[in-house]
Amino acid sequence: MVIGLPVEVKDGEDRVALTPSGVHAVGVDGHRVVVEASAGAAAGYTDDEYRAAGAEVTGDVDTVWAADVVVKVKEPQPSEHRHLRRGLTLFGFLHLAAEPELTAVLVERGVAAYAFETLSEAGGLPLLAPMSEIAGRAAAIVAAATLSSASGGSGVLVGGAAGVPPGEVVVIGMGVAGRLAAHGLRGLGGHVTGVDVDLSRLLARRLDGAVDATQVSEPRHVDELVRGADVVIGAALVPGRRAPVVVSEESVAAMADGGVVVDLAIDQGGCVATSRPTTLSEPTFTRHGVVHYAVTNVPGQYPRTASAALSAAVTPRLTRLASDVAAGTADDLAGARNVADGAVVHPAVAEAHPDLPSRL
Numbered sequence: 001m002v003i004g005l006p007v008e009v010k011d012g013e014d015r016v017a018l019t020p021s022g023v024h025a026v027g028v029d030g031h032r033v034v035v036e037a038s039a040g041a042a043a044g045y046t047d048d049e050y051r052a053a054g055a056e057v058t059g060d061v062d063t064v065w066a067a068d069v070v071v072k073v074k075e076p077q078p079s080e081h082r083h084l085r086r087g088l089t090l091f092g093f094l095h096l097a098a099e100p101e102l103t104a105v106l107v108e109r110g111v112a113a114y115a116f117e118t119l120s121e122a123g124g125l126p127l128l129a130p131m132s133e134i135a136g137r138a139a140a141i142v143a144a145a146t147l148s149s150a151s152g153g154s155g156v157l158v159g160g161a162a163g164v165p166p167g168e169v170v171v172i173g174m175g176v177a178g179r180l181a182a183h184g185l186r187g188l189g190g191h192v193t194g195v196d197v198d199l200s201r202l203l204a205r206r207l208d209g210a211v212d213a214t215q216v217s218e219p220r221h222v223d224e225l226v227r228g229a230d231v232v233i234g235a236a237l238v239p240g241r242r243a244p245v246v247v248s249e250e251s252v253a254a255m256a257d258g259g260v261v262v263d264l265a266i267d268q269g270g271c272v273a274t275s276r277p278t279t280l281s282e283p284t285f286t287r288h289g290v291v292h293y294a295v296t297n298v299p300g301q302y303p304r305t306a307s308a309a310l311s312a313a314v315t316p317r318l319t320r321l322a323s324d325v326a327a328g329t330a331d332d333l334a335g336a337r338n339v340a341d342g343a344v345v346h347p348a349v350a351e352a353h354p355d356l357p358s359r360l
């Protein structure tokens with residue numbers, strides 16, 4: 001199989017889906033990789049390193065997208081839709097529940113679309129997890145910095161001071177991203193409450209020391225917590241589905257001016273009612289006096305760490321996908337297949353787009 005690795009074009013997106021080491025590993029399995037020139041440059045990988053790993057490097061984007069399988073980090077942007085065609089297998093983060101237009105294009109064009117974020121093994125999400133780890137750590141940095149008055153925040157220092165209580169932090173969803181965000185903000189001295197629907201998750205977070213307190217996710221409790229919060233982190237996920245809206249507009253409106261919401265779940269539509277997607281170029285907006293950070297590709301600004309982590313997770317699954325496509329035996333790849341043969345084939349994505357043809 002020929003595997004294409006294009007330059008990412010989403011705003012501020014500096015990651016690359018395969019490092020030269022990943023390209024080499026895929027090549028050992030008999031596949032050929034065509035890399036668009038400079039695809040790894042922002043992540044610190046030169047074209048010469050890709051050539052040395054066995055790739056063909058080309059400046060022609062059409063040649064890259066003519067491959068049997070295209071592997072990329074982020075969902076195809078509108079400028080990339082012209083490359084989507086029958087016979088193409090696409091493998092990347094797609095977040096289709098929050099992307100009705102892209103889903104319709106993939107269905108209409110007959111693309112076989114496999115999403116990193118729904119690939120599930122042993123109860124975990126091995127392609128999402130490394131990026132959630134990075135986004136969670138980044139969320140702590142962003143939230144603490146955005147609270148400064150220079151950034152439009154309330155001027156509360158997360159850790160407080162002698163005789164002055166720390167900032168109140170509420171983290172919604174205590175999976176991989178929520179845990180790392182909680183851990184980071186607690187490390188900065190914040191008072192962190194973790195919220196989840198899953199009591200066993202909350203017990204684990206109590207035991208591993210990521211939180212000061214836990215709260216089951218019920219609307220009245222969440223409202224009470226959010227009203228008193230300096231920082232709210234949104235990280236609730238039901239795989240493949242649109243994110244559950246856990247924090248209401250009324251709760252956000254009741255927060256003190258200069259409070260901060262970091263909604264990581266925005267890539268699945270957001271778990272805070274007042275969120276809307278923002279970009280790395282313009283990451284924040286203020287609503288009801290609360291600063292919102294809702295960037296859909298947070299790890300894109302840490303491309304050296306994020307590309308290495310992503311490529312390591314992607315490579316073995318890509319090799320399997322390409323070999324299955326070559327043999328004509330491609331299956332659902334552990335829940336990754338979202339669209340195939342002109343229909344949505346993932347139940348949660350189909351639920352988000354009842355108007356599109358589906359086959360479950």
Ligand SMILES: NC(=O)c1ccc[n+]([C@@H]2O[C@H](COP(=O)([O-])OP(=O)(O)OC[C@H]3O[C@@H](n4cnc5c(N)ncnc54)[C@H](O)[C@@H]3O)[C@@H](O)[C@H]2O)c1
Pocket residue numbers: 117125128129131132133135172173174175176177178195196197198201217235236237238243244246263264265266267268295296297298299
């Ligand atoms: N914005 C970005 O750049 C970025 C980067 C990485 C991950 N993410 C997103 O962060 C989100 C979290 O990812 P993750 O890997 O941590 O997921 P995860 O599956 O590890 O954890 C999600 C948690 O949410 C909980 N949850 C589900 N419904 C809930 C509800 N109603 N109330 C409270 N909790 C609820 C689940 O029980 C689970 O513990 C996802 O949407 C993911 O796509 C965003």
